[in-house]
Amino acid sequence: MVRLSSLLLDHPFADDEGLLHTVDTSMTAGEARARVGELVAQLPIEPGQAVAVMLPNGPELVCTMVAIWEAGGVYVPVNPRLPEREVEAVVADTEPALMVTSEGITRVPGDPRTYPDDVAFVVWTSGTTGRPKPILHTHTAYLELLDRVLGPLRAAGSAGAAAKADGGERRTPTPNLIPVSMALNAGIYNAMFGLRAGAALVMMDRFEPHAFAELVWRFQIRSTVLPPAAMAMLTDSDVTDLAPLKYVRSITSPLSPLQAQRFVAKFGSVHVLNSYGQAEMGEVIGWTAADAKAHPEKVGAVGRPLPGVKIRLSPEAHLLVRPPNAAVGIDERRDAEGFIDTGDLARIDDDGFVWIEGRASDLINRGGNKVFPDAVEEVLRLHPAVREAAVVGVPDDRLGEVPVAFLVGDTVADDELVAHCREHLVPYKVPAAFRWVDALPRSEVGKVLRRELASSYE
Secondary structure, X not given: OOOOOHHXXXXXXXXXXXXXXXXXXXXXXXXXXXXXXXXXXXXXXXXXXEEEEEOOOOHXXXXXXXXXXXXXXXXXXXXXXXXXXXXXXXHHHHOOXXXXXXXXXXXXXXXXXXXXXXXEEEEEOOOOOOOOOEEEEEXXXXXXXXXXXXXXXXHHOHHHHHHHXXXXXXXXXXXXXXXXXXXXXXXXXXXXXXXXXXXXXXXXXXOOHHHHHHHHHHOOOOEEEXXXXXXXXXXXXXXXXXXXXXXXXXXXXXXXXXXXXXXXHHOOOOEEEOEEEEOOOEEEEEOOHHHHHHOHHHEOEOEEEOOOOEEEEOOOOEEEEEOOOOOEOHHHHEOOOOOEXXXXXXXXXXXXXXEEEEEHHHOEEEOOEEEOHXXXXXHHHOOXXXXXXXXXXXXXXXXXXXXXXXXXXXXXXXXXXXXXXXXXXXXXXXXXXXXXXXXXXXXXXXXEOHHHHHHHOO
C-alpha cells in the first residue's frame, strides 16, 4: 500500500530546495525529510492508532502529519482555535493514542482505537444541520482523488513539460498557496495536491488580505484556492492588485454568482473557478482553465463533472453523484446504481454545467411556494446597508413556515428592506421579518449555522 507520506518523502525537490513556507519561515526539502524522521522516532504508536494534532499551519504541522502516516498511524486534525469542550469532543469521537500540541507530545488517557490499515486521516462534516460527524479517508482513495483531478492538468501541460525536458531543465510547478486551516479537509487536500504535483507549499495560519497579496507576489502564485469568505474580504479590502494571480478556485462552501461577479469586477484579470465537493467524496465537479475562458457567462456555476465522476438529478432535483472513490462508510448511502444523494438541490444546463440552488434541508415551503434562501440573501446583500445576510425558515401557524432574514450591517427600517426586496423578488420570497445581529454564527469552514439562527428566533 502506498501511503500519503510518500508525497513528501519522495518529493522531487533536492535537499537544498525550499519546500515548506509561511509568511516568515521556510524549510528545505532535506530539512523536512529529516524532521519527519525525528518525529517518527518520537511517536510511540501501534499501526492503526490515531494521533490528534493541534498545531498552527506551518512546516511543523506538515512534518507531523507525514510522520504519523509513516509510522502507520491515523492523523486527527484539531484546530487550535477550537474551545476546550470541542477539543474534548474530537478526542472522544476518535480515541487517539497521542496528542501533539505546541508544547509537545502527550499520551491520551484510555485505550486508543485501532483503525483499518488504509485509513489516513479523520475529518468532519460541516455540521450546518446537526452535530459534525467524523469521516475516515484512506490513503488509496485519496491518492486516486488527487490523480483524478491532476490528470487533465498534467495532460494540458505535457507539451510544455516535454519541451523543458528536451532542454535539460526540470519543470517546477508554481508553489501551492494554502490560505485555509489544515484542520480542514480543504487544507489537507490542497497540501497533498501541491506535493503530488511536485510543488512547494506556502501556508497561511490566518487569512489577511494584504498578507495574501504579498505572498502571491513573493512566490509568483498564478493559481490558488479561496473560500468565499476570503474572496469577500479581498473584495471589500483596499487591496487592488493580485498580480500575477490568474485563477482562483472556490472551496469549503458555496460561492454565489453575486460574490463571484463582485470579485471578478474588482480583480478583472483573475478567473474564478468554482467547484463542488463534500468531505465524504472530495472534489467531484469543477472548472478547467479552458472552460473559464470559453464560458465567462457561467460565473457562479460549480463547473462540470471531473473525469470518472457521474452525476444526475433525482425527481426532486437533488444532485446525485457517483464518484470513483469515497470515504470509509459512505457506501451505505449509495443507491443500487452507486449514486450518492448529496442533499443539495441543483440544475444542469444544456452545456453540462451544474448550478447549486441550495441545501434541500434549507428550502423554505411558504404555503406551498418554494423559497431558496440563497436567492433571497443575494438580493439583501445588494442593499448598501447590508454586509451579510442569512435567511431561514421559521414556523408559521397559517403558512407552515415563512422566511426570516438575519442581517449584519447598518440598521435600516424594515419597510425600506421590504421595498428593496420587492424590486427583485416575487412577494412570497420577501422575508416576513428582519433581525439585525452583530455576527452570523458560522462553522469552522465559514458556513452559516442556520439551525442556530432559526432556534434563536422569537
